[in-house]
Amino acid sequence: MARAVSNGKKIANTAIAGTVGFLMFFPILWILILSFKTEEDAIRAPLEILFSSGWTMDSFAAVQARSDYFKHFMNSVTISVGSTFLGLLIAIPAAWAMAFVPAKRTKDVLMWMLSTKMLPPVGVLIPIYLIFRDFGLLDTRIGLTFVLMMINLPIIIWMLYTYFKEIPGEILEAARMDGASLREEVIYVLTPMAIPGMASTVLLNIILAWNEAFWTLNLTAAKAAPLTAFIASYSSPEGLFYAKLSAASIMAIAPILIMGWFSQKQLVRGLTFGAVK
Amino acid sequence: MATKASRSSARLMISPAVILLLGWMIIPLGMTIYFSFLRYNLLQPGATPFAGWENYYWFFTDPSFSAAMLNTLVLVGGVLTITTVGGICFALLLDRPMFGQGIIRIMVIAPFFVMPTVSGLIWKNMFMNPVNGIFGQIAAGLGLQPIDFFGQIPMASVIFIVAWMWLPFATLILLTALQSLDQEQLEAAEMDGASWVNRFWFIMLPHMARAITVVILIQTIFLLSIFAEILVTTNGGPGVATTNLTYLIYVSSLLQFDVGIGSAGGVVAIILANIVAFFLMRMIGKNLDA
Numbered sequence: 001m002a003r004a005v006s007n008g009k010k011i012a013n014t015a016i017a018g019t020v021g022f023l024m025f026f027p028i029l030w031i032l033i034l035s036f037k038t039e040e041d042a043i044r045a046p047l048e049i050l051f052s053s054g055w056t057m058d059s060f061a062a063v064q065a066r067s068d069y070f071k072h073f074m075n076s077v078t079i080s081v082g083s084t085f086l087g088l089l090i091a092i093p094a095a096w097a098m099a100f101v102p103a104k105r106t107k108d109v110l111m112w113m114l115s116t117k118m119l120p121p122v123g124v125l126i127p128i129y130l131i132f133r134d135f136g137l138l139d140t141r142i143g144l145t146f147v148l149m150m151i152n153l154p155i156i157i158w159m160l161y162t163y164f165k166e167i168p169g170e171i172l173e174a175a176r177m178d179g180a181s182l183r184e185e186v187i188y189v190l191t192p193m194a195i196p197g198m199a200s201t202v203l204l205n206i207i208l209a210w211n212e213a214f215w216t217l218n219l220t221a222a223k224a225a226p227l228t229a230f231i232a233s234y235s236s237p238e239g240l241f242y243a244k245l246s247a248a249s250i251m252a253i254a255p256i257l258i259m260g261w262f263s264q265k266q267l268v269r270g271l272t273f274g275a276v277k
Numbered sequence: 278m279a280t281k282a283s284r285s286s287a288r289l290m291i292s293p294a295v296i297l298l299l300g301w302m303i304i305p306l307g308m309t310i311y312f313s314f315l316r317y318n319l320l321q322p323g324a325t326p327f328a329g330w331e332n333y334y335w336f337f338t339d340p341s342f343s344a345a346m347l348n349t350l351v352l353v354g355g356v357l358t359i360t361t362v363g364g365i366c367f368a369l370l371l372d373r374p375m376f377g378q379g380i381i382r383i384m385v386i387a388p389f390f391v392m393p394t395v396s397g398l399i400w401k402n403m404f405m406n407p408v409n410g411i412f413g414q415i416a417a418g419l420g421l422q423p424i425d426f427f428g429q430i431p432m433a434s435v436i437f438i439v440a441w442m443w444l445p446f447a448t449l450i451l452l453t454a455l456q457s458l459d460q461e462q463l464e465a466a467e468m469d470g471a472s473w474v475n476r477f478w479f480i481m482l483p484h485m486a487r488a489i490t491v492v493i494l495i496q497t498i499f500l501l502s503i504f505a506e507i508l509v510t511t512n513g514g515p516g517v518a519t520t521n522l523t524y525l526i527y528v529s530s531l532l533q534f535d536v537g538i539g540s541a542g543g544v545v546a547i548i549l550a551n552i553v554a555f556f557l558m559r560m561i562g563k564n565l566d567a
Contacts, residue, residue: 009374010374010376011376013370013373013374013375014376014377014381017371017373017375017378017381018377018381020367020370020381020385021380021381021382021384021385024384024385024387024388024441024444024445025384025387025388027388027396027399027400027403027404027441028387028388028391030399030403030411031399034403043409045414045418046411046414046415090293090294090297091294093290093291093294094290094293094294094295096290097286097287097288097290098291100287101283101284101287103284103287109291109295111558111561111562113295113298114558115554115558116298118498118550118551118553118554118558119306119547119550120501120502120523120543120546120549120550121502122502122504122522122526122542122546123306123309123526123543123550124305124308124309124543125526125527125530125531125539125543126308126309126312126530126536126540126543127304127305127306127308127309128305129530130308130536131305150298150301153294153297157294182283182286207390211391211392211393213392213393213394213504213505214502214504214505217394217504217505217508218527218531227392228392228393228505229394231392231394231395231509232398232505232508232509234398235394235397235398235401235508242402242403242409245398245399245402246399246403249395249399252392252395253390253392253395257387257391259390260387260390261383261386261387264382264383264449267389267449268450268453271446271450272450272488272491272495273561276450276454276487276488276491
């Protein structure tokens, strides 16, 4: 039984933790505020920004007008969602087989798949860059989708494997005894039970692909650039417009922040490969 | 239990993933190793003769290399120290009873979901800019000389930004580990008169030990490849003050187009990452048996 904690202690804890939380969150909150200011107001003193300046939506419109924000947003959506579902297509059969028909070497195969994730991207930057150049894949969404699928594939397989493992094998055996074929077993028994696990796998991988900033920066120029690369274009002094930078940033991180809040628990499992649950 | 038929169909189901990952690993890896022994620059078309260990020689004797190695070590070490110690503190704090725990936890975790280019740029411009940034304005308000973060303390600034992004990760994992601790054990210890320090040192910390190791290893893998944060804030400078191994290889590969030397650097980066990966894989493998 949990001990009774005095309200005074609880309030003290709340105050300390709340301060810490506020400080961690403050940069995000701050760009949210700046994104609703004019460029002139956005570089004033912090207190003036807060208490003596108006609010406007102009920056959002300006970002769209100046650099076709929506195109980059759609690039991000296409690449992250595309790579996740492509990966799922390949990972589901593999994870299913390893979880339910384990062989002697299943563990080795799993560990080997994980080891491909440990390869530092910069170690294969040149070959991938040259292959992309020769096949005309540089600055294309299809090329980037493929790369992101490959780098996230081990995580997808691992997450699905750990979720599938939790489904009791007896249920499948029972279905088999009742005469279900392999196909029916997968569609009618396994899929409904695996949907929550698959949903969190999808969520986490979209987040990872959305925020990926090595390959997206190095393999795209203007056409296929997702938001990571688009925002990087604001690093030039020419792009130093606080309100516009804030508006663009807020729009780029908002979808993922919301998804991230829903997937906190799965995040732990996915990023530690099941080592911490 | 598994029939022969199901076993062979299982093999069939795994093969696309295995073939793809094998290709993804072996083809670029083989090319990197092969290129690392060639004299090959994209700006000088023509023959690409065999160069032996020449590229490695140039890469290792380049003064930027030792700087980059040291920078990588400082960056990874600095971020690891902040995130591990901070993560333990945050996890202990968030584990205590309080009001609005869910909201507070969300605020602490949020930075992890911010894409690297965004966090680099908002810290660089809105906070660390000596004239318009908040830190500069506060310093000016107090009558102090504002710090030019990326000029005076570039590496510390980069470490700070990266730590802001990874502290939530450490907190989240350590909090998960802490919450799986049996409360009765703690209460029993408390009844026996163990002080908080003793309970932390002898019960909570050993319980979190595994998670701490996992946090350190996984972060190391990712931190060795820090790139975007450096690209948008300092471009590796001033000089090579914030150039890590990843950034150095990027410069020789895609800015100087020296495929040979870039590849040699790539091989070095792979070997380094593998040393860390070896220990991480052992940890995860052990868990798979349990």
